[in-house]
Amino acid sequence: MIINYFTDNDLYKFTTMNAIQKKFPDAEVIYRFVNRGKTLFPDGFAEEVKKEIQSMQKLFLTKEEEQFMRSKCYYFDSVFFDLLKGFRYNPDEVTVLQEGGELKVEVRGLWYRTTLWEVPLMAIISELYFKMTRQKAQNIENTTIAKARQLVEIKAELSEFGTRRRYSFDVQDKVVDILKKHMGSYMKGTSNVFLAMKYNLTPMGTHPHEWFMYHGAYFGYRAANELSLANWIDVYEGDLGIALTDTYTSDNFFLSFDTKYAKLFDGLRWDSGDPFSFTEKALFHYQQHRVDPRTKTIVYSDALNLEEIRKIKSFVNGRIHDVYGVGTYLTNDVGVKPLNMVIKLFECKPKGCKDFIPTVKLSDAEGKHTGDPREIALCLATLRIPPGDSNKNIFSL
Incomplete structure (x- = not known):
């Protein structure tokens, strides 16, 4: 297993999960993997990712982890810790496909649950890539x-x-x-x-x-x-x-x-x-x-x-x-080329909505807008931001 601990995750995923379940507990979302570096993955990569995802359903918040988080993360209430103690990853929320060297990953489900997938999925993809391509860390x-x-x-x-x-x-x-x-x-x-x-x-x-x-x-x-x-x-x-x-x-x-x-x-x-x-x-x-x-x-x-x-x-x-x-x-400054990738929110379905709504992220950097190109254009027009040259490299799926 690559992810062996429930808390082998970034804090912001837990803080966001807590805020979501308090404010938008019924919201559904879709996340997608964006391969910014156009990395080609080796044969059989998707199957190995799926095995790692399946293994994550065994993870749970231990007493030691709970005690540490209660002592350091004073902004979480007891209700949230009860939620974490009962939480189990559901592999059915994640779809992984591979076509040649192209990897496709989608996460779909309730937002408060699926937000925890982003960081460990990226860690799995990165570590597994270097393992399967036999690139060794140095110095x-x-x-x-x-x-x-x-x-x-x-x-x-x-x-x-x-x-x-x-x-x-x-x-x-x-x-x-x-x-x-x-x-x-x-x-x-x-x-x-x-x-x-x-x-x-x-x-x-x-x-x-x-x-x-x-x-x-x-x-x-x-x-x-x-x-x-x-x-x-x-x-x-x-x-x-x-x-x-x-x-x-x-x-x-x-x-x-x-x-x-x-x-x-x-x-x-x-x-x-x-x-x-x-x-x-x-x-x-x-x-x-x-x-x-x-x-x-x-x-x-x-x-x-x-x-x-x-x-x-x-x-x-x-x-x-x-x-x-x-x-x-x-x-990842160990003599290899790090993967240039993200997993981003692409669609959401708030409670009461019949259909999923596209989401977008603009950026202060050229070429890093993410989302459906038409929705990005709408966002730019609504906020009266000139599209400039950054529309040339919109990341969409």
């Missing part, structure tokens, strides 16, 4: 120690975000161990709940793009950001206060991020586009709303490496609290 320890020491040297606070595209569980396990030993207080935590428990770290994460995508599809794109923030606050009452900005572009997000939200949320997460432009926009926005930026945080998290972190940290220069969420660069 894990020396490479990670060197990175840890340089991050400390530049005083960069780190959150490890590498579960989804890791080379393997064992590599991520070793990386987190090394980072904790060599980074001290600069190692702020990991998104992986099991590894946070194993190494007594803080599990890190808040909400994903799918939270905003559902609101946009159901309530309309103009209301999506504000309603997403309002519903998140209603569930968590100020905890988990890092707001993701780029589901419908950050410029559109800031239109909804008024004084109330600017003061209530602890900060923002940058996840696409130009980090320097984003930083200036965030600083200006806080100042315009009479909020001292030095009391707020930006979590930078898009495909970062050490060089990029150095540049961003120098640019920020203490004007706002900066934290760096780093994933693939830590857990």
